[in-house]
Amino acid sequence: MSPVGERRVDEVMRLYAQAWWTRDRDARDVAAMLRSAQPTIGAVTPDDRLVAFVRVLTDFRFKAVVVDLIVDAPHRRAGLGGRLVRAVVEHPALKAVEDVELYCDEDLVPYYASHGFAEPPRTRFMRRSRSRAEGTIPLTAAAKRSADDGSSRRK
DSSP, X not given: OBOOOGGGHHHHHHHHTTSTTTTTOOHHHHHHHHHSSSOEEEEEXXXXXXXXXXXXXXXXXXXXXXXXXXXXXXXXXXXXHHHHHHHHHTOGGGTTOSEEEEOOOGGGHHHHHTTTOXXXXXXXXXXXXXXXXXXXXXXXXXXXXXXXHHHHHHO
């Protein structure tokens, strides 16, 4: 496991092409992300080919959010995802972080639970996207009423 820098942008793009949530990303934007100070971790083959990747968004004290954990299809079910999760949890820059969190597809909840993650009570993941509305679920009528009630109380 090692940090992933900008020189591996093409390899990260190859991995990103395999996931629905990352396949439309632009290489220039991914290169900028890889230049950031946020932790990135990758697994490479003996011939130095990137086959798994994860990045973390963090304030380095209270929260760290695991995002974009992707393992190359031919290398899945070999323990690389678990190694990446452990590398995040044990990362020296994240040792003082109080909560390591992630969001995932529903079918992966048992997998991440096996690595010590749990669903916190009364918590929902929500998104407001600047780029596209796909993948969002409209508010239910009850949620809309609740949101409207909240906004009217603030006036």
